[in-house]
Amino acid sequence: MKKTEFLTGSFIALTLVVLLGVFFFQALFQPSYEGKVMPIDNVNLKDRVSLHYVLKNVNDASKYLATNGMRYFNNRSSVPSKTITFGKTKNLEEGSANEVTSIVVNYRGFDTLGEVTVLFISIIGLTMLIGGVKEKKLRMPSVIVRTGSKFLFPFILLFGVYIFIHGHLTPGGGFPGGAVIASGFLLLLLGLENFKFNTTVSKVIESLAGVTFVGIGLVGLFMKNSFLANFIPTGTIGFLYSAGMVALIYIVVGIKVGAELSTGVAELKEGNKND
Amino acid sequence: MFIIGIILITIGVIFSTLGALGLVRMPDLYNRLQTSTKATTLGAFSTIIGVGFLNPAWLIKTIVIATFILLTAPISSHNLARASHKWGIPLSDKTSVDKYDSKTGKEE
Numbered sequence: 001m002k003k004t005e006f007l008t009g010s011f012i013a014l015t016l017v018v019l020l021g022v023f024f025f026q027a028l029f030q031p032s033y034e035g036k037v038m039p040i041d042n043v044n045l046k047d048r049v050s051l052h053y054v055l056k057n058v059n060d061a062s063k064y065l066a067t068n069g070m071r072y073f074n075n076r077s078s079v080p081s082k083t084i085t086f087g088k089t090k091n092l093e094e095g096s097a098n099e100v101t102s103i104v105v106n107y108r109g110f111d112t113l114g115e116v117t118v119l120f121i122s123i124i125g126l127t128m129l130i131g132g133v134k135e136k137k138l139r140m141p142s143v144i145v146r147t148g149s150k151f152l153f154p155f156i157l158l159f160g161v162y163i164f165i166h167g168h169l170t171p172g173g174g175f176p177g178g179a180v181i182a183s184g185f186l187l188l189l190l191g192l193e194n195f196k197f198n199t200t201v202s203k204v205i206e207s208l209a210g211v212t213f214v215g216i217g218l219v220g221l222f223m224k225n226s227f228l229a230n231f232i233p234t235g236t237i238g239f240l241y242s243a244g245m246v247a248l249i250y251i252v253v254g255i256k257v258g259a260e261l262s263t264g265v266a267e268l269k270e271g272n273k274n275d
Numbered sequence: 276m277f278i279i280g281i282i283l284i285t286i287g288v289i290f291s292t293l294g295a296l297g298l299v300r301m302p303d304l305y306n307r308l309q310t311s312t313k314a315t316t317l318g319a320f321s322t323i324i325g326v327g328f329l330n331p332a333w334l335i336k337t338i339v340i341a342t343f344i345l346l347t348a349p350i351s352s353h354n355l356a357r358a359s360h361k362w363g364i365p366l367s368d369k370t371s372v373d374k375y376d377s378k379t380g381k382e383e
Contacts, residue, residue, distance in 0.1 A: 020339065142357055148350040155343065 009151055017154040101168045105246045109228035112249070113213060116256060120210075123260055127267040140193050149191030156184035164254025167247070174250040178257025185262040189269050197266035202259045209256035216249060276328050283325030291318035302367035304359055312352040319344055 104112055141149075164177030188195050220229035232244035294314020301307045320341045327337030360375055 023335070139358075139361060142354070144350055145354050148346065152346060152350075 009147065013151050013154055017158055020155070021158055100171070101173055101246055101250065104173070105249050106230060109217070109249070112253070113217070113228070116210065116213065116253060119257065120206075120260060123264040127264055130268065141191050145191050146193075149187045153184050153188055156187065157181060160184065160254070160258060164250055165247075167250035167254070174253025175257050177250075177254040178259075178261060181254075181258030182261030182265055186265045189266060197262065197270070199263050199266055202263045202266075206256050206259035206263065209252050209259065212252045213249060213256070216245060216252070220245065276331060280325045280328030283321045283328060287318045287320070287322030287325060289318075290314055290321070294318060302369065304364055305356055305366065308352050308356050312348060315348045315352075316345060319348075 160177045160180035162177075163172040163180060164174050167173035167177065185197060189197060217228040220231050221227045223229070223231040228245075228249075230244045230246070232248070291314050294310050297310025297314075298307050301310055323337045323341045323344070327334040327341075366373060
């Protein structure tokens with residue numbers, strides 16, 4: 001392939017990814033209402049999956065839209081908004097729109113720390129046992145696969161980041177997001193014959209993310225007298241700036257799982273260099 | 276908008292049905308791969324875009340999803356066909372020419 005073609009392709013992919021990123025993360029630029037009850041007038045919750053989670057039930061959401069849908073367009077203040085405070089509110093899981101996330105990270109935060117550790121140890125064991133593929137078995141990929149994997153990789157990365165940043169709003173979270181990121185790196189490892197994955201950098205990123213997880217827990221211990229307590233105001237449910245610590249921990253978990261699985265996949269191909 | 280969406284979804288359903296029929300009827304792997312790829316690309320593509328037309332608030336998202344399917348599905352089926360040809364999976368008896376074969380045709 002000529003070099004200019006590749007540059008044009010990369011430029012188009014980069015532009016599209018930036019546009020999609022602005023589209024996905026436009027919620028970042030909306031003002032936050034942390035710790036206040038505010039009428040929802042900037043975000044159209046009707047268009048979001050979060051509405052089903054705000055109302056805790058898909059059927060309720062459908063009924064709600066059927067009865068209040070038109071009224072919502074008229075006065076724009078009928079979607080219920082709640083403020084959740086740690087230690088005062090009875091139902092703590094209402095802090096995040098996605099109930100599963102609030103249970104996994106809020107109630108069972110320590111358990112999630114254990115899960116991340118289990119994944120880490122299992123990846124180490126896997127790469128030690130069956131790491132390294134014999135080079136004869138790998139054929140050179142065709143031009144279509146090479147071009148396609150180069151073009152698709154940034155989109156897959158963006159999608160993974162989107163999943164774990166919106167973990168407290170929609171289904172998903174740190175583990176699926178990390179797996180999607182690792183699948184992007186797997187595509188590059190299989191699609192480009194001379195792609196070298198820097199396992200040292202990914203190991204450093206992974207360790208830093210793990211340390212950050214424990215650090216957030218320790219901050220909770222100092223401020224709220226219990227490990228992994230939610231020390232950030234939870235804000236208005238359904239917004240990107242809500243659920244307090246849950247969002248932070250899922251971002252950290254996503255980075256950690258992504259780096260971990262990518263390292264595992266790369267070492268399965270190239271073998272563990274520390275042997 | 277509603278009628279356009281219904282028409283697109285109907286096209287998608289028809290193509291998906293034909294793809295499923297082709298999976299049963301076609302003689303060998305390569306023909307089956309061709310029918311199933313047609314079903315995924317055009318069937319899924321027009322169904323998703325049709326859903327976007329039924330609910331215009333989702334149109335941008337559905338276009339993004341459809342574009343992603345349009346980019347990935349042909350690449351994956353191309354690679355499947357190439358890998359199975361290199362692995363030596365036999366062609367159907369009715370196949371008359373194999374341009375990808377290293378003896379009769381030109382290898383890439």
